[in-house]
Amino acid sequence: MSEAIALLPEWLPHQHWFTAASSRPLGVRPVAATLVHDGEPRVWHLLAEVTHDDGADVYQVPLSVRNERADRLDHVHLGRVADGHVYDALHDKEATAILLDHFADDAPDTGGLRFHVKPDVKVPYGEPSLVLPGEHHNTSLAYGDAALLKVFRRVYPGLNPDLELNDALADAGCTLVAPLLGWVDGDWTDPTSGEVVTGGLAMLRGFLTTASDGWALATASVRDLYAEGDLHADEVGGDFAAESYRLGMATARVHETLAEVMGTGTMAPSDLRDIADAMSGRLANAVALVPELEPFEAGLRVHYDVLRERTEPVTVQRIHGSYHLGQVLRTVLGWKLIDFEGELLAPVAERRAMHSPVRDVAQMLRSFDYAARHLLITDHPPEDPAHDQLVYRAQEWTQRNSEAFCNGYASASQLDPRDEPELLAAYETDTAVYEVVFEARRRPSWLPIPLAAVERLAGR
Numbered sequence: 001m002s003e004a005i006a007l008l009p010e011w012l013p014h015q016h017w018f019t020a021a022s023s024r025p026l027g028v029r030p031v032a033a034t035l036v037h038d039g040e041p042r043v044w045h046l047l048a049e050v051t052h053d054d055g056a057d058v059y060q061v062p063l064s065v066r067n068e069r070a071d072r073l074d075h076v077h078l079g080r081v082a083d084g085h086v087y088d089a090l091h092d093k094e095a096t097a098i099l100l101d102h103f104a105d106d107a108p109d110t111g112g113l114r115f116h117v118k119p120d121v122k123v124p125y126g127e128p129s130l131v132l133p134g135e136h137h138n139t140s141l142a143y144g145d146a147a148l149l150k151v152f153r154r155v156y157p158g159l160n161p162d163l164e165l166n167d168a169l170a171d172a173g174c175t176l177v178a179p180l181l182g183w184v185d186g187d188w189t190d191p192t193s194g195e196v197v198t199g200g201l202a203m204l205r206g207f208l209t210t211a212s213d214g215w216a217l218a219t220a221s222v223r224d225l226y227a228e229g230d231l232h233a234d235e236v237g238g239d240f241a242a243e244s245y246r247l248g249m250a251t252a253r254v255h256e257t258l259a260e261v262m263g264t265g266t267m268a269p270s271d272l273r274d275i276a277d278a279m280s281g282r283l284a285n286a287v288a289l290v291p292e293l294e295p296f297e298a299g300l301r302v303h304y305d306v307l308r309e310r311t312e313p314v315t316v317q318r319i320h321g322s323y324h325l326g327q328v329l330r331t332v333l334g335w336k337l338i339d340f341e342g343e344l345l346a347p348v349a350e351r352r353a354m355h356s357p358v359r360d361v362a363q364m365l366r367s368f369d370y371a372a373r374h375l376l377i378t379d380h381p382p383e384d385p386a387h388d389q390l391v392y393r394a395q396e397w398t399q400r401n402s403e404a405f406c407n408g409y410a411s412a413s414q415l416d417p418r419d420e421p422e423l424l425a426a427y428e429t430d431t432a433v434y435e436v437v438f439e440a441r442r443r444p445s446w447l448p449i450p451l452a453a454v455e456r457l458a459g460r
């Protein structure tokens with residue numbers, strides 16, 4: 001195994017799920033290694049501590065070792081070691097079949113790596129796996145069209161929020177998420193304390209065969225509207241408002257179930273002042289990183305100051321935490337919410353904290369604005385003669401769908417998010433500031449989208 005581990009510093013930075021700050025890890029060492037299968041291929045389950053400029057993280061890297069080089073796996077070949085060729089096991093269909101077989105009751109014991117199946121579940125043994133395409137933070141494998149195994153790449157001690165919330169919602173009989181079939185957890189040696197810790201490693205869910213993601217559907221609607229420059233959002237064939245309404249309802253119902261099964265809390269005015277301070281701190285950091293924010297800083301701070309003056313407490317509960325149109329799937333049975341991991345760069349304790357559900361609503365409203373405006377970047381930049389008119393159309397689409405979403409939410413909840421305008425504005429502002437930094441780092445050409453929101457929220 002040590003020879004295979006020596007290949008990781010070179011290979012990891014090329015994996016899109018590898019989010020460590022520096023381009024090349026400073027060191028990689030195993031914190032748990034389990035030989036899951038001693039045949040051809042050998043299948044190793046490896047948890048590796050990766051140190052980098054900003055600290056250290058633990059990554060999950062299942063590997064398969066084959067006697068002969070397999071051409072079909074060339075794209076996931078890590079390199080050669082004395083006893084064979086090393087591959088990313090999640091792309092090696094024989095290795096992934098072996099992993100799935102470990103959910104069976106009579107599977108060989110793998111010690112500190114444990115496979116669990118929910119009661120009355122049929123695991124689709126024998127179905128071939130396919131890695132879902134796209135630049136995701138984790139690696140998800142579809143087993144036929146029956147199940148999806150989401151293998152968390154960066155892992156943490158304690159409960160993984162995605163697994164925790166999916167499990168709680170499944171036990172509550174909630175049908176607005178994909179059914180949870182099982183999960184994997186495991187032990188490793190915490191590099192800092194030297195103690196053995198346990199954490200969630202993977203989640204097996206039912207595959208939603210008819211799913212289209214919210215971003216694809218919403219942006220198709222916007223495209224229709226742009227193609228009909230003279231028509232209003234409610235007049236074009238691709239009007240999305242009914243879907244937004246239903247999405248608002250689904251969001252409210254998931255919030256309601258989470259409150260029922262995981263409880264609620266109260267955020268006192270002093271806690272709100274802490275939240276406002278944290279938001280102001282994030283704004284200051286963002287201004288230092290993205291100078292375009294500076295002219296709007298004072299106007300944005302007003303939304304945080306309003307929170308500081310609030311005297312009534314706020315009800316809080318577990319929420320989605322990183323909510324946008326890419327986190328919702330439309331199936332023939334309605335909307336389903338996925339990916340409850342929260343903001344990946346935040347510490348787990350923060351991601352598992354309770355917040356006002358208005359925060360999820362504010363994030364989804366930001367996503368409507370993104371969906372409406374992104375074609376202004378890609379297809380109709382400012383030099384396009386239609387640009388100004390389409391900006392107007394984009395605002396209209398966002399307004400219509402935000403209203404529909406809030407109407408749907410209010411129809412299924414005691415809470416109408418619009419009755420909390422100050423919270424909504426503060427969370428929208430905090431999200432837009434986060435997005436400015438995200439886009440400046442990841443997609444600079446998209447920066448005008450959150451900057452337009454910042455300008456509006458700053459009252460310019």
Ligand SMILES: Nc1ncnc2c1ncn2[C@@H]1O[C@H](COP(=O)(O)OP(=O)(O)O)[C@@H](O)[C@H]1O
Nearest residue numbers: 132136137138148178205206207208211338339
């Ligand atoms: N149960 C499911 N059925 C079908 N497709 C799914 C399911 N869950 C997720 N997906 C697809 O997989 C993608 C990645 O899932 P997600 O949980 O968001 O992983 P990540 O955190 O790695 O981005 C989603 O964008 C969606 O297209």
Ligand SMILES: O=P(O)(O)O[C@H]1O[C@H](CO)[C@@H](O[C@H]2O[C@H](CO)[C@@H](O)[C@H](O)[C@H]2O)[C@H](O)[C@H]1O
Nearest residue numbers: 215322324325326363366367368370371435438
């Ligand atoms: O999917 P993640 O939870 O990792 O979220 C990150 O990436 C998102 C982009 O994929 C980013 O979302 C922003 O862009 C979306 C369109 O691509 C838009 O719908 C969202 O509203 C907008 O925030 C998200 O901010 C980031 O954390």
